[in-house]
Amino acid sequence: MNIEVLFFLNSLQVAERELEEKYREGRKSGxxxxxxxxxxxxxxxxxxxxxxxxxxxxxGSPGSWTCDFLVVDEKAAPGWEVDWPTRMxxxxxxxxxxxxxxxxxxxxxxxxxxxxxxxxxxxxNSSTEESLAEASAAAAGVSVLLAKPExxxxxxxxxxxxxxxxxxxxxxxxxxxAIDYGEYPEHKRSAARIFDAACIGCGICVGECPxxxxxLTTPAPEEKPAKTLVLCCKxxxxxxxxxxxxxxxxxxxxxxxVEVPCAGRVDTGLILKAFETGHERVLVLGCHEDACKSIxxxxxxxxxxxxxxxxxxxxxxxxxRLEMRRLAASQVERxxxxxxx
Amino acid sequence: MIIAEQKPFERIVEMTAKxxxxxxxxxxxxxxxxxxxxxxxxxxxxxxxxxxxxxxxRKITVTExxxxxxxxxxxxxxxxxxxxxxxxxxxxxCGIGVQFLAEAFQNLPILPGVNTRFLGxxxxxxxWQEKCMACGDCRLDKTAGVCPMARCSKNLxxxxxxxxxxxxxxxxxxxIECAWQLIIDRMEKLGRLDELEAITPPNDWSTAHDGGVxxxxxxxxxxxxxxxxxxx
Numbered sequence: 335m336n337i338e339v340l341f342f343l344n345s346l347q348v349a350e351r352e353l354e355e356k357y358r359e360g361r362k363s364g365x366x367x368x369x370x371x372x373x374x375x376x377x378x379x380x381x382x383x384x385x386x387x388x389x390x391x392x393x394g395s396p397g398s399w400t401c402d403f404l405v406v407d408e409k410a411a412p413g414w415e416v417d418w419p420t421r422m423x424x425x426x427x428x429x430x431x432x433x434x435x436x437x438x439x440x441x442x443x444x445x446x447x448x449x450x451x452x453x454x455x456x457x458x459n460s461s462t463e464e465s466l467a468e469a470s471a472a473a474a475g476v477s478v479l480l481a482k483p484e485x486x487x488x489x490x491x492x493x494x495x496x497x498x499x500x501x502x503x504x505x506x507x508x509x510x511x512a513i514d515y516g517e518y519p520e521h522k523r524s525a526a527r528i529f530d531a532a533c534i535g536c537g538i539c540v541g542e543c544p545x546x547x548x549x550l551t552t553p554a555p556e557e558k559p560a561k562t563l564v565l566c567c568k569x570x571x572x573x574x575x576x577x578x579x580x581x582x583x584x585x586x587x588x589x590x591x592v593e594v595p596c597a598g599r600v601d602t603g604l605i606l607k608a609f610e611t612g613h614e615r616v617l618v619l620g621c622h623e624d625a626c627k628s629i630x631x632x633x634x635x636x637x638x639x640x641x642x643x644x645x646x647x648x649x650x651x652x653x654x655r656l657e658m659r660r661l662a663a664s665q666v667e668r669x670x671x672x673x674x675x
Numbered sequence: 676m677i678i679a680e681q682k683p684f685e686r687i688v689e690m691t692a693k694x695x696x697x698x699x700x701x702x703x704x705x706x707x708x709x710x711x712x713x714x715x716x717x718x719x720x721x722x723x724x725x726x727x728x729x730x731x732x733r734k735i736t737v738t739e740x741x742x743x744x745x746x747x748x749x750x751x752x753x754x755x756x757x758x759x760x761x762x763x764x765x766x767x768x769c770g771i772g773v774q775f776l777a778e779a780f781q782n783l784p785i786l787p788g789v790n791t792r793f794l795g796x797x798x799x800x801x802x803w804q805e806k807c808m809a810c811g812d813c814r815l816d817k818t819a820g821v822c823p824m825a826r827c828s829k830n831l832x833x834x835x836x837x838x839x840x841x842x843x844x845x846x847x848x849x850x851i852e853c854a855w856q857l858i859i860d861r862m863e864k865l866g867r868l869d870e871l872e873a874i875t876p877p878n879d880w881s882t883a884h885d886g887g888v889x890x891x892x893x894x895x896x897x898x899x900x901x902x903x904x905x906x907x
Contacts, residue, residue: 497703497714499703499704499707499708499713500708501707501708501709501710503710503800506800507800543715544707544708544710544713544714544715544716545703545707545713545714545715545741546713546714546715546718601715602719603715603718603719603722606719606722606723606726607722609722609726610722610725610726645684645723648683648684648685648688648723648727649684649723649726649727649730650726650727650729650730650731651726651730
């Protein structure tokens with residue numbers, strides 16, 4: 335029997351065991367694979383199924399295929415397992431609705447909230463073996479936490495209850511579910527409260543707080559302004575900088591690098607202050623999409639940068655004097671490419 | 676809560692064209708909560724003003740101050756020390772705050788840095804929706820807790836109109852829900868749908884702004900010390 339099999343796919347993910355082999359086997363036996371950027375159009379008329387597909391390599395006019403059967407990939411949607419941690423920990427889920435299934439900065443089973451682990455179908459659509467592996471990872475994570483008699487807090491944000499307007503912005507945006515609100519007995523008033531042990535000090539809340547009531551060590555640019563100020567996320571750009579420094583890198587003249595806890599700490603006020611201090615150009619270096627330790631710190635920074643770029647001309651500052659770039663800790667060449675002009 | 680949004684910065688520059696020494700004044704209540712005029716936005720607007728002047732070759736001083744509420748005289752008075760040498764105030768409070776400052780500081784131009792939009796609440800983080808129009812005669816008891824005055828684009832009291840489709844309002848089907856659809860749905864849940872058969876007569880707008888500038892007094896409120904002494 336002569337069967338022709340065509341595969342249309344966006345990207346071929348072969349990260350799971352044996353998938354690469356299966357792909358090769360398929361190729362050998364004549365299966366055709368077509369990657370697409372645009373979902374192919376499907377038309378069903380008189381029991382005849384036609385798939386129109388635009389080739390990404392030739393960018394040519396759509397190819398058309400008639401077939402007897404069309405098999406569509408199942409889409410996994412999160413079930414009830416996702417619901418209760420979402421409510422209980424106000425934990426953010428990823429674009430598909432799962433818990434950080436594809437974030438490479440998270441350890442297996444780790445959630446945004448320190449000490450809360452997610453395994454199995456709430457983390458991603460996973461097989462039994464994967465779930466078991468995650469469960470062991472979660473157990474290992476718990477034993478690390480319990481190894482010490484007390485959990486030591488990292489550098490964390492603090493709230494000034496006198497300034498807090500209780501707008502709840504921080505409670506809503508904290509990707510680590512480290513903030514709630516309640517009474518400060520010594521001040522006899524309610525305000526946002528930070529769980530020291532859960533806060534990783536990303537500073538997204540500091541950048542967002544409208545009352546400037548949250549404090550975290552503020553990144554301090556050098557007194558003497560350089561032409562270009564580069565704000566480096568400590569988990570990517572700053573690490574690339576340290577790698578370069580270890581290799582006796584000559585820092586470009588007139589460029590000043592400042593470490594920030596997360597690109598999400600960088601807010602419009604901080605950027606404007608940098609221009610006021612005399613920096614001609616501000617560059618924000620954050621992690622790649624889906625690779626932010628604080629889940630959306632990088633996109634928060636991007637929003638603010640995009641917003642400000644639209645507003646800079648009214649201040650008399652060309653929009654290209656502000657820029658955000660993405661890199662991984664290993665992409666040292668991207669950092670080395672930063673020039674003062 | 677009163678919802679405001681910042682004016683386009685070009686407008687603020689235009690208003691302050693002649694100013695030499697500007698105070699940007701924030702308010703710690705509604706406009707802080709709706710992210711338009713709290714301490715953070717005060718710093719941002721002040722930074723922008725300094726940079727704009729610098730880039731235009733003008734020498735100006737810009738200072739910042741945020742008080743608890745710009746709509747209470749006791750708090751407003753606390754701004755006085757910050758006004759030393761100041762020739763122009765940009766207030767990021769709602770229209771009420773701007774007028775309170777103008778009344779308290781007669782010789783200073785007090786300029787609005789925000790547009791006061793409406794009485795509302797967040798529908799999601801960073802987005803706010805109108806919920807009340809202060810008509811002065813609340814009828815939420817009859818409409819299952821959904822306001823037809825503020826939330827029906829036509830302020831209909833006997834709705835819905837023909838412009839309601841799939842629960843959306845024809846004025847902007849993407850953003851506006853049909854208040855009357857919401858009212859009917861909720862009345863049904865409460866088992867009170869039949870009550871909507873009664874026709875509501877034309878509205879008496881005298882309790883709203885049409886009755887002139889409004890004032891309301893609490894009969895049981897004890898007068899403040901100075902006024903109390905006058906009435907003895």
